Amino acid sequence: MAKQHDHSHDHDHDRDNHLSETVLRVKALETLLVSKGLVDPAALDAMVDAYETKIGPRNGARVVVKAWTDPAYKARLMKDATAAIAELGYSGAQGEHMVVVENTPAVHNLVVCTLCSCYPWPVLGLPPVWYKSSAYRSRAVIDPRGVLQEFGLTVPDDVAVRVWDSTAEIRYLVLPERPAGTEDMSVEALEELVTRDTMIGTAKVAAP
């Protein structure tokens, strides 16, 4: 649930009532749909499980670290990201057509969807609340540097900021810069460094 600006007890109480009403509505809808044979409750369980346990930003981190450590893979990834990402077993819903954009000392990339909340699900999972918020969707294109400051990231004036507004079915993954001092790290340790936000573009990979 989006963080509320008003933290008064009355407000929270209203919100709780409203939420329990939503819980009941969802339960009633599911019961109706199951009784009509329109949805299989086991399929719903499987769908929830897929996004809670199988499909998330660890997938994207594997892509990033493979690109950092395997120049031939990186070349394939930059040329045809959909195929290169599928090599690792990630494909499909909301990542049917992938493009990877690379951060460099001269370029910082940031991904948004101003019209809804398009996001590369196969590699990052479901989007966080802030990515879907009106604040992010409205400001990422007009004030990307201000938005990045709110994430604690100051991009110098001589570094170009490129914002990718996901208006079609192309989904974007940022390839963050590999920090210095990580030359001797294992693949697993490198993957730990690559957070979700570094692949959206709201953070840089921190040196260990």
Add this chain to the structure above:
Amino acid sequence: MNGVHDMGGMHGFGPVEPEANEPVFHAPWEGRVLAIRRALGAWRKWNIDAGRHSIETLPPADYLRMSYYEKWLASAIKLALGAGLITQHELETGQRDPSVPVATPPLTADKVMPAILKGGPTHRETTARPRFEPGEAVRAQNINPKGHTRLPRYVRGRQGTIERDHGAHVFPDSNSKFEGENPQYLYTVRFAARELWGEAANPDDAVYLDLWEEYLDVA
């Protein structure tokens, strides 16, 4: 449509508020809504573009007030009613109409992962030649369609440069109305931040959008 969903460039929504250690779902009902909407989609009574339009056409005040999954719930109900999968009476009583035979769900648990991994690609083969090529200057049309469109207001009438050609993709404006896929070339178009937002913007910054051929003119 010039809806409240088209919020690129708007002010007044406050700061972005990231949440530390955010869970995938904040409550179990959110996951159920995601799964219900996708499982209903397996009936193929609508497409992704019609689905997006059903959210855009929520009353603007509701759109801004509702959370993402509240919008998905409202949309799932709207789409299911519109497609005749359920009736208003069934929704209000919670009881199925006994005169309608019980159906067999197209999406079963064993088909969930294969369906996710397959997705719904929108690229289509075409014999048409692309009208534009990378490096070419283009101008986004100043159009105001009342239906679904993926041409945001903040680039209409603005000049950009073709960055990349993605081949032909399903055209959302027609597909959302069930008037056919009308596949046409899709391009990544680069707009300089100064072209969009004026001289206060950094001269090297840019915004890239994926725009269909029909949205573009030669600059």
